[in-house]
Structure formats: C-alpha cells, structure tokens
Amino acid sequence: MRQRVGQNVAQLGAWDAACYFAGMALRRLGIRLYKYEFVAQPVAVAPLARGRGKAIDVRLATDIAGVPPDYPRPARVVADRFAQGALTLQAWKGGDLAGFLWLLHDGYREDEVRADYRLASPASVWDFDVYVAPAYRMGPTYLRLWEEANTLLRERGVRWTCSRISSFNVASRHAHARLGTVRMGGALFLCAGRWQLSCLTQAPFLHLSRQAAPRLTFDTAALAPPQPLQTMPR
Numbered sequence: 001m002r003q004r005v006g007q008n009v010a011q012l013g014a015w016d017a018a019c020y021f022a023g024m025a026l027r028r029l030g031i032r033l034y035k036y037e038f039v040a041q042p043v044a045v046a047p048l049a050r051g052r053g054k055a056i057d058v059r060l061a062t063d064i065a066g067v068p069p070d071y072p073r074p075a076r077v078v079a080d081r082f083a084q085g086a087l088t089l090q091a092w093k094g095g096d097l098a099g100f101l102w103l104l105h106d107g108y109r110e111d112e113v114r115a116d117y118r119l120a121s122p123a124s125v126w127d128f129d130v131y132v133a134p135a136y137r138m139g140p141t142y143l144r145l146w147e148e149a150n151t152l153l154r155e156r157g158v159r160w161t162c163s164r165i166s167s168f169n170v171a172s173r174h175a176h177a178r179l180g181t182v183r184m185g186g187a188l189f190l191c192a193g194r195w196q197l198s199c200l201t202q203a204p205f206l207h208l209s210r211q212a213a214p215r216l217t218f219d220t221a222a223l224a225p226p227q228p229l230q231t232m233p234r
Contacts (some may be wrong), residue, residue, distance in 0.1 A: 016167045019188065023168075026190075034113055034189040035167040039181040040124070040160045040220050048147045048179075053140035057092045058148040066090075069095060072131070077111060084109060084202035089149055091132075091141050099132035099141045101149060103161070110164070113189040114196050114212070117164070124160040125153060130172075142175065160220035184218050 012020060016035065023033035061067055063082055064075075067090075071078060081088075084104060091099040107118040108126040117126060127149070132141045151159065162184065165172045185201040198207040198214045208216040 012168065012170065020168050031192040034191070035163045036162050036187045037167055037173070038162065038184040038186065038216075038218060039176055040162045040184050040223060041176065041179045041181040043089070043153045043159055043161060044146070044150045044179070045154070048150070049140045049143040053144040055093060056098060056141060056144045058144055059090050059092060060087060061090060061151070062087045064230055071097070073129070084221060089145055089152070091145050093136065093141070096135075097112070097133065098136040099145055101130040101145050102128050103149065104128070110213075113191060114209070115187070115189070115198065116213050116215045117162075118215060118217045119162060120217055121160070121221045123157050123158055124218070124220040125165045129160045146179065160223065162218050162220065182223055185216075189215070
C-alpha cells in the first residue's frame with residue numbers, strides 16, 4: 001500500500017493523489033469525485049505523424065449513419081453528441097476502427113457530470129473523447145488523428161482546441177502536454193445521487209444543485225498567439 005501511494009504521488013503530485021484516494025474512499029459511500037483540468041492546445045501547422053501511418057484512413061462522420069454498429073460508445077450518447085452539432089474523425093486500419101476523436105464548435109455539454117462548457121472565440125473548438133483501441137496504442141494512430149484534425153480545423157480558421165482531461169489520467173495528461181497545451185483552469189465535482197457540488201477555478205466558483213449545471217466559459221482570445229508546432233515534441 002505504501003508503495004502504491006508513493007507511485008501515485010510521484011505520477012500525480014501530492015494534491016491530485018490525495019483527491020484520487022479520497023475519491024476511492026468516498027465511492028464506498030455512494031459519492032463520486034471527479035477532478036478535471038481544462039487545457040487549450042494550438043492547432044499545429046506541420047504534420048505530426050512525420051509520414052508514418054499512411055495505411056491509416058481517417059474519415060469524417062457528421063451523423064450517426066457514419067458510425068459503425070459495434071462502436072464502443074452507447075448509441076444514446078453518440079446520438080446526443082450529434083444533436084449538439086458534434087463531428088467525429090475516425091481512424092481505420094483495414095476493417096478495424098483504430099481510434100476516433102470528437103469536435104464541437106461552440107462548446108460541450110459534459111456527459112460525466114453536469115457542466116456546460118462554452119467557447120467565447122469562434123477561432124476555437126472543443127475536443128473530447130479521444131480514443132485509440134488498445135491494439136493500436138503503440139503506433140501512429142493518435143498522431144494521425146490529430147494530424148487530420150489539425151488540417152480540418154485550419155481550413156475552418158480554428159487556432160485553438162480546448163478540452164477537459166481527468167487529473168487522474170496520467171497517460172492523457174502526458175499526451176496532451178506533448179501537443180503543447182496551455183492550462184485554462186480546473187474543477188472538482190462531488191456527486192451524491194442527484195446532488196452535485198462543483199468547485200471551480202472560475203465563476204461561479206462554487207455551485208450546488210440537484211438539477212442545474214454550472215456554465216464555464218473559456219476564451220482562447222486571451223491566450224498568447226499559438227506558436228506553430230513544426231515537429232512532434234519528444
């Protein structure tokens with residue numbers, strides 16, 4: 001147990017590790033704890049995959065007809081995303097769905113807790129649910145997805161893509177950091193039945209409700225102009 005605690009502190013930092021173990025203890029009482037970081041990453045100019053992954057075909061889907069029957073997300077969740085105006089890029093290797101990511105132009109209604117994320121600048125989008133199938137996680141699928149996403153976003157005049165990541169997901173934090181992310185804030189949510197307590201780094205800062213969702217607005221116009229990523233950071 002001591003070794004496990006030490007590993008989590010080394011990977012997450014003392015505060016996030018404390019929240020992680022508190023969440024595990026609270027879950028036994030029927031209380032769920034979520035801790036998020038909100039980040040923005042610049043839309044890259046140069047290819048990220050450096051010529052790798054040419055056999056991976058990245059396709060755009062804008063409605064549920066473009067999603068395969070065995071898609072690894074519930075159909076109601078997928079339908080709700082498209083109803084919000086989302087689009088998704090899917091990476092295919094032969095007949096296998098190797099990965100996908102989702103994009104929304106105005107913001108995103110969180111599907112893990114009650115929260116509504118809004119984007120103030122038309123030059124930004126929200127990305128979410130970036131997924132690579134286990135069999136393809138050691139290859140270039142992740143970079144190919146972002147390479148095609150960046151091409152699409154540049155064509156639409158988008159300069160920044162924003163997202164939330166779990167403070168407890170070390171792999172996701174590192175993957176985003178390699179893409180040059182800028183931290184835009186954080187949040188902690190405690191959920192017990194219908195009650196939700198939200199502790200936020202921006203207005204409304206503290207929010208308690210059985211039904212309503214706090215609205216968080218992110219403005220990338222306040223960020224320094226993004227520097228083009230000429231190569232994928234190592």
